[in-house]
Amino acid sequence: MTRTTRALAVGAAWCALAGAPPSAGAQAPPIPRPVIGAPKPFRPPATVERRYGNGMRVVLVPFRATPTTRIELVIRAGIADESSTRPGVAALVAEFLSEGERIALLVSDLGALGAAISVNTDSRETVLSVSVLPEAAPAMIALLADMARRPAFQATALERLRANAVRRIQLQRTQADWLASSRTNSLLFPGNAADRFPSEEQLQSIDAAAVTDFHARYYAPSRARLYVAGTFDPAGVERAAAAAFADWPRAASPPFRLPVTSELRATNGGGDRPVIHVIDRPGATQARVQVSFPVVDMAHPDHRVLNQINLLMGSTQTARLVANIRERHGYSYNISSRLARQPGATQWLVAADITNNVVGAAIQEILGEIARLRRDPPAAEELRSFQSFMAGILVSENATAPGILESLRWMDLYGVGTSYLGTFIQNVYTVTPANIHAMADRYFRPDRMTIVVVGDRNTLLPQLEAIARVE
Amino acid sequence: MLQKKCFATFWANGLSDRMMRSLCALVLATAAPCVGQTPPVTRLAVPVQFHTLSNGLRVVLSPDTSVPLARVGVYYAAGPRRETPGRGGFAHLFEHLMFEGSTQLGPGEFFSLVTGAGGRFGARTLYDFTKYNVTIPSHALDLVLWAEADRMRALRISQERLDAVRATVKNEVRQQSFNRPYGRFVWIDVAEVAQTRWENAHSPYGETPDGSMADLDSATVADAENFYRDYYSPANAVLVVQGDIDSSRVLEQIERLFGTIPPRPVAPMSPVDEPRQFAEKRATRVDPNAPRPALAISYHLPPRSDPAFWTLAIIGQILIEGRDAWMHRALVDERKLTEAIYGGISARHGSMYTVNGPNFWSAFAFYDKSRSPDSVLAVMDDQIARLQAAPVDSATLARAITKARADLYAELSANRNEGIVDMLGQLTLFGDNPARINRIEDEFRSVTPERILNTARDYLRPTNRTVLLLNTPESK
Numbered sequence: 001m002t003r004t005t006r007a008l009a010v011g012a013a014w015c016a017l018a019g020a021p022p023s024a025g026a027q028a029p030p031i032p033r034p035v036i037g038a039p040k041p042f043r044p045p046a047t048v049e050r051r052y053g054n055g056m057r058v059v060l061v062p063f064r065a066t067p068t069t070r071i072e073l074v075i076r077a078g079i080a081d082e083s084s085t086r087p088g089v090a091a092l093v094a095e096f097l098s099e100g101e102r103i104a105l106l107v108s109d110l111g112a113l114g115a116a117i118s119v120n121t122d123s124r125e126t127v128l129s130v131s132v133l134p135e136a137a138p139a140m141i142a143l144l145a146d147m148a149r150r151p152a153f154q155a156t157a158l159e160r161l162r163a164n165a166v167r168r169i170q171l172q173r174t175q176a177d178w179l180a181s182s183r184t185n186s187l188l189f190p191g192n193a194a195d196r197f198p199s200e201e202q203l204q205s206i207d208a209a210a211v212t213d214f215h216a217r218y219y220a221p222s223r224a225r226l227y228v229a230g231t232f233d234p235a236g237v238e239r240a241a242a243a244a245f246a247d248w249p250r251a252a253s254p255p256f257r258l259p260v261t262s263e264l265r266a267t268n269g270g271g272d273r274p275v276i277h278v279i280d281r282p283g284a285t286q287a288r289v290q291v292s293f294p295v296v297d298m299a300h301p302d303h304r305v306l307n308q309i310n311l312l313m314g315s316t317q318t319a320r321l322v323a324n325i326r327e328r329h330g331y332s333y334n335i336s337s338r339l340a341r342q343p344g345a346t347q348w349l350v351a352a353d354i355t356n357n358v359v360g361a362a363i364q365e366i367l368g369e370i371a372r373l374r375r376d377p378p379a380a381e382e383l384r385s386f387q388s389f390m391a392g393i394l395v396s397e398n399a400t401a402p403g404i405l406e407s408l409r410w411m412d413l414y415g416v417g418t419s420y421l422g423t424f425i426q427n428v429y430t431v432t433p434a435n436i437h438a439m440a441d442r443y444f445r446p447d448r449m450t451i452v453v454v455g456d457r458n459t460l461l462p463q464l465e466a467i468a469r470v471e
Numbered sequence: 472m473l474q475k476k477c478f479a480t481f482w483a484n485g486l487s488d489r490m491m492r493s494l495c496a497l498v499l500a501t502a503a504p505c506v507g508q509t510p511p512v513t514r515l516a517v518p519v520q521f522h523t524l525s526n527g528l529r530v531v532l533s534p535d536t537s538v539p540l541a542r543v544g545v546y547y548a549a550g551p552r553r554e555t556p557g558r559g560g561f562a563h564l565f566e567h568l569m570f571e572g573s574t575q576l577g578p579g580e581f582f583s584l585v586t587g588a589g590g591r592f593g594a595r596t597l598y599d600f601t602k603y604n605v606t607i608p609s610h611a612l613d614l615v616l617w618a619e620a621d622r623m624r625a626l627r628i629s630q631e632r633l634d635a636v637r638a639t640v641k642n643e644v645r646q647q648s649f650n651r652p653y654g655r656f657v658w659i660d661v662a663e664v665a666q667t668r669w670e671n672a673h674s675p676y677g678e679t680p681d682g683s684m685a686d687l688d689s690a691t692v693a694d695a696e697n698f699y700r701d702y703y704s705p706a707n708a709v710l711v712v713q714g715d716i717d718s719s720r721v722l723e724q725i726e727r728l729f730g731t732i733p734p735r736p737v738a739p740m741s742p743v744d745e746p747r748q749f750a751e752k753r754a755t756r757v758d759p760n761a762p763r764p765a766l767a768i769s770y771h772l773p774p775r776s777d778p779a780f781w782t783l784a785i786i787g788q789i790l791i792e793g794r795d796a797w798m799h800r801a802l803v804d805e806r807k808l809t810e811a812i813y814g815g816i817s818a819r820h821g822s823m824y825t826v827n828g829p830n831f832w833s834a835f836a837f838y839d840k841s842r843s844p845d846s847v848l849a850v851m852d853d854q855i856a857r858l859q860a861a862p863v864d865s866a867t868l869a870r871a872i873t874k875a876r877a878d879l880y881a882e883l884s885a886n887r888n889e890g891i892v893d894m895l896g897q898l899t900l901f902g903d904n905p906a907r908i909n910r911i912e913d914e915f916r917s918v919t920p921e922r923i924l925n926t927a928r929d930y931l932r933p934t935n936r937t938v939l940l941l942n943t944p945e946s947k
Contacts, residue, residue, distance in 0.1 A: 330636070396590075
């Protein structure tokens, strides 16, 4: 539903030990740290799959760890399917799915089932997702089918939805993280769906025909998948799914294809001196810094090693960049790294909001940590600790219905095979320090590094020019 | 249409398959046949075991063997309402200091210990308490219990680490409060205007509207030691362990690790009750980052022990939540003044389940500069007036109750099901009654049209509210 939450977030620390005495009485002899045994095996929940004659697939995952039913209808219609003259149409079509009096009435009735449907469009897929009380699952499946198959493209709604889209863009442009990532994507992946940001004029020019054409072409059973996970009645859900989707007529939809990983281009003119691209935000008290490298997609074997590099560098409190920038220096609260995965446009990035007076120093520390990763293999003990973490979070990531569906969906999208999850943990431990070293050397070359800073240009310029060429 | 099945009757995670079957059989013996009837309404059946150790620590255990994970939550009744003037934001700063070393752990060692065992952790400061969560593969549970007991036993804080943590926390405040649009809107801005006691009115981050963080700057190691001594004692804490656990063995471990921590007295708390408000308050803020103006109306809440508290939750469902909500229909569909309406109890910070002391029921919206705040406010007022004019029909009420139940289930599933641990912790902190988790739905079901009418008249009156206008820099 519409509640927004705000965290006064996580605690902090990892660095040299400070030997102050205990502040309160600890007279009893210390209790020794327990030694833990071997982890229990992780078995991904079993799935039941159906394929209808029209090409539509249905995947059921009974999983009582979640008290509600999670339903996700995936349509493989995304930004990559837009024509270059109609950017923004995929998301606008998705907006239309909840429109029209008939749907509004149904959604309103579904309000009685306590559900809020969210609709998201990314480069390849539009996903309708919802969690419902189990007794409401069959009715919700029927509603989702109605939304995807029979949206009401009313001209009166078009203007309002376009205006909403323009507002979202205007809000995004006030957000430093969005500005940094969109500029980075333009630099790294020009022409890819990851680099498609419609202008206000382009959005305003999308007409009814563009919307209905896109829907007719890409909303087809061959491009659709229904996932249901959590607590539900499998027989009732299967009947509801068949009634809702099995008669969906086939359409002459272009076959769905993923791009191969794009060539990993040098973006830095081949020079060794870094280039920093600055987006001016006068008066900002912090700077948003994003350092990015293009890498291979998820299906590539190297990606497993890149996953571990990401953890080791910046995805946990103990990771090198967090220990350095946040814990040792206090330069940033939120520094982290991640693999931003998009077909043909995957990148590894480090991002942080940094206080103005230490932006240059923080960037130098970030570059220093990347250079160290390329120079020295990690200690076996350090790597082992991150591998344990990775094995553990695999279990917690897949311990809920939305979590397991996320895994199943990307395994399906990238075609990595159903054994991926079950063999994940054993594969984690086969990666060696030498593998990490080799991959770091392969992917994190200075000439592929892109740095974007969003902040007060005049304030930051002296610091940035001391370490890089500024554009 | 639907089949009646046993699994839909229980969210009985703690039960083994065998127990599930026997429980199911029990229910079926007293209720309807299992298949072929109308669908049963899902009801929570969370197993709850509650113990209090001799040093005052309250312990809640809730087994659930569906996945090999254990979840640990430690809740200290030490939030911003415990702070003193001149030390605003200290509870949150202290949350970070809890990772800086204890009896046997060095600075940051808690992190490496948890992540190295495959776990994840988080901490959060809310108005009335501060919480520490860990989710870990169940074989490593003892390690987490040991570490949590170690830092409940004694803390080590150095000046050097305090300074580093302070710098990080100030960055967090800048990022969350000042360098993003709507960072302080409603949750900080309204309290500053509407609350009369400093304990309730100051920002939980300790910053002031002009961007000052003087209170954080002046915090000392002695402050931290005193805060720990006064509020981080076993008797002021709740420990929840949920998941793939053997309850009797875990309880033995808890007795050994936590039960041996010497008792420490808890400092008395300053009163935080707020006086009745007799006149509407109005205030305007300018947000330098905001692209559009926004308007909020916030009404003082009754205490959560009052049935009106739960009635206001249902009122939130009727007026705000979902596309069938009255304010959504009027503001979005009919008048097209905005594209969404937000609000509820403790809006923009935690939820109705995380707040114990004085707080608000709010409604708020963002709108285009071409619209006037008065037009938005008038529509909100019209919808509240409808609620105050006559009892709602039973269909409207039933729909709202279902939505409230679905919200409850979403809350329990939040953060990879850590929500259930939090709910047990909060119910214990706020009333020593974790078993109430299975009766929260009854609070909603007991709401009647008459209660809604009376609560809307008693609480949603203009004299009980603050109207907050947020302007963009240009419209100032």
